[in-house]
Amino acid sequence: MRDAYHEELDSISDGLVELARLAGSAMGRATTALLDADLELAESVIAADEKLDTLHHDLENRAIALLARQQPVATDLRIVVTSLRMSADLERSGDLARHVAKLARLRYPESAVPADLHPIILEMGQLAQRLIAKAGQVIATKDVDAALELERDDDRMDELHKQLFAHLLDDRWHHGVETAVDVTLCGRYYERFADHAVSVAKRVVFLVTGEHADDFVPEPGDEANGS
């Protein structure tokens, strides 16, 4: 049987996995709300973000309590500090899903995204979900290979982001400036969401190998604007 300290650490890890699940679910539903102009779904994503925030704060408080009570050193200390960071990444991912949902709500009853861009946005949304699901799995399994794969998976997000900009900047763009603004912001939300998933994976690599994953995977936000 594990001691109380490691049980609490496992329980915090479970909480992070749940946070990743909630963020992925939020982004999936936000994407559907955006493409289908589904106001009710958008509202539900916006409302559900509070649950994510509450879990995040709960995990933070528990991690800090663990530091105070158990005074871990070396690897154990790194695990707790890394948990704090992963929790912040995942909470922020939830915010980005909420941003997508707010955009859906803002343009209701229209879809903020014109029909010819639906396939790209759909793929961005699905990819975002897969990335965060994999990040959750990496938290649970500490699988470094899977963590490193996430970086390569994220390359596809960058490609999709570039495709989106190619549409925006095409001379044949006829959806006007407001839609261009919406699509620009949308693209950024998905890209940042993916960055946070990569960041979580990177932190697990660091935890397991003790090496900063900077050699393997880029810092979130390292992309310039995609235009």
Added chain:
Amino acid sequence: MRDAYHEELDSISDGLVELARLAGSAMGRATTALLDADLELAESVIAADEKLDTLHHDLENRAIALLARQQPVATDLRIVVTSLRMSADLERSGDLARHVAKLARLRYPESAVPADLHPIILEMGQLAQRLIAKAGQVIATKDVDAALELERDDDRMDELHKQLFAHLLDDRWHHGVETAVDVTLCGRYYERFADHAVSVAKRVVFLVTGEHADDFVPEPGDEANGS
């Protein structure tokens, strides 16, 4: 004379103030580079971000070493954990300045921002600098009143962001879609930069009062897209 522990804590705090200074300087220079289409200045901001990242990692490592060595509890523990978070906020602010500089570089020898929007972007840049300077001052002085003022100061950023969107969405917009995309991203970078300054101030309020500042100031990223 202070003990070694509190001296190290003060030294980390000094490092955070320096990080805020570097981020403010980067955003100031990035804004000039953007408006003047100054390639050399843009390159210097992009290159200087490495210094910011190095300082951030150094502060993180020192904060973690302090946790391991001194095993602080209660207030002292909160100070160290909060330092970790402020360092992350400030490092991210530096990234956003770099994004602005990259946009300046991308559109060189043109300015990415059309002349009629220069006054708004200039004010956003100057306000961003003032906000982060104030955040740095709040870190140094632990002045809760100044920290709470930052939230009100940030209202002006939201106003400017709205003005920017009003231009973009005006029927008379004649700068084309590419420029609209650039301006949209730019606006988001300044807004997020300001959010991180507010976030730093909020963390100081929590440190000093022990109360979450959520009652006073919004979470960074709480704004929906400004369109």
